Amino acid sequence: SIPKQPGVLGIDVGTSGTKMAFYDFEGNEIISTREEYPTYHPYSGWIEQSPEDWWKAVIRGLDTFWKRNLNPQQIVAIGLSGQMENCLLLDHSGNPLHRVLLYSDSRATQEANLIHRRVGKKRILQIFGNQIDHATTVAKLLWIKNHHPEWYHLAKTVVSGAKDFIIFRLTKHHATDPTNASTTGAMNILSRRWEKSVLEDIGLSSSLFPPITPATEQVGVVSQDASMKTGINAGCPVFCGLGDAGASQVGSGVVGSDRSHCYLGTTGWVAVVKSEYSPPQSEGLFVLSGPDLHQYLYIAPLLNVGRAYEWILGVIIGEKKRKYHEIEDLLSTIPCGSHGLFFLPYLVGERCPYRDPSATGVFFGLTDQTTDLDMIRATLEGVTFGIRQAFEATINLTKIKEIVVTGGGSQSKVWSQMIADICGSEVTVPTRSSLGPCFGAAFCALVGMKIKKDFSDIKPLLAQGRQFHPHEKNRKIYQSFFQFYAKLYPTLKPLFREKKIPMESSDL
Incomplete structure (x- = not known):
């Protein structure tokens, strides 16, 4: 049977599936599940997923938790992680306008080359710290504007992190974290702000990009509508969390x-x-x-x-x-x-x-x-x-x-x-190696709730695990x-x- 102590929920929206785990305040995993979904390849180099599949996976995973007798009242906070560098446009009601262009999608090569010509590789590197290529969110966003202007003109928000779509579905608030924003080709690496001048130079609106929020900051609470769909108590705090690379870093200590x-x-x-x-x-x-x-x-x-x-x-x-x-x-x-x-x-x-x-x-x-x-x-x-x-x-x-x-x-x-x-x-x-990003996401919630002081507090929670010597x-x-x-x-x-x-x- 599942212990009845309170804890935090970690959600990691990965490429092949969504992992979810409930942890007590000392980081012990109480229950976990993994829900898979398909990836679509309509043309060579095009790699897509449905954001609705992500949301349904979260609902299925939570349903598994309830069936295994986890009490919704035990979840005192939620932290999230997920794949980065995607491109999805939402309309003014928050509805997806198309399937997600995944980070591995390579259709936007010409748009990436166009951005290099307009902005210059040296300026791009100075501002963003990274060069822009076919996988970068802004290149894919420019591809959408060029090939599907009807989607672009109906859009209110661009989602680059998979977890950010789930955050919106849970709270009705838009947000992303600095780690994920670093992959978009739109955030200044030093100021951690959207670089409006470059976006304007390439013909993209900076207003599409959501607020950049620290990983341990609360974005909102579970809405009444999301509570009815998921079973999580309305009012449960939701923390921004991290893109999967950052969450994996934290979760592995x-x-x-x-x-x-x-x-x-x-x-x-x-x-x-x-x-x-x-x-x-x-x-x-x-x-x-x-x-x-x-x-x-x-x-x-x-x-x-x-x-x-x-x-x-x-x-x-x-x-x-x-x-x-x-x-x-x-x-x-x-x-x-x-x-x-x-x-x-x-x-x-x-x-x-x-x-x-x-x-x-x-x-x-x-x-x-x-x-x-x-x-x-x-x-x-x-x-x-x-x-x-x-x-x-x-x-x-x-x-x-x-x-x-x-x-x-x-x-x-x-x-x-x-x-x-x-x-x-x-x-x-590490002992939690297969759930690293999930644990990292949950730990963001523990720090956000002031249950843990900062990220360094994760080290005592991680057992040594297996070691391999060359x-x-x-x-x-x-x-x-x-x-x-x-x-x-x-x-x-x-x-x-x-x-x-x-x-x-x-x-x-």
């Missing part, structure tokens, strides 16, 4: 400077926390405003992490929902390097270490001796080589003493050990394989640009 973090979800990232700002120096590296005022999150986003693993399992085994642990023992029988098989994991293009929406996945080294397990392990190794490249873009690898790994992929012992061996660093998987023999083997892997993309780059493979077979 990576709250001090120069701490390193790796998130393994459908997509993923590597991140390093710094207390001083400097513009990113590497291609594909981004800087985001951190949860605390004078904190910056240097992050290298990866589009193909769990996505690549789920894909190869679906192709070879035919069950995309196959659990990690079911093939752990089998993968352990395959030697490092997968018998000379390499995999470039760019199934939907990539953003780091190379920004290239035209890149594709490639197996290199297939022979008549290659097995299905070789291909599965090579896929994980290819993703992990990319993780190492991403870390090298953010910080000198020799300075990394520990990598905190979270997300669903962290449940794989084989993968966690592989990260330790390939990166040559200690790897720690094996010297494996590290040396992977070092030589990594050097070869690093040559593959530069060699194939001109072919990615030159060859557009048709998606449909021709009629005979």
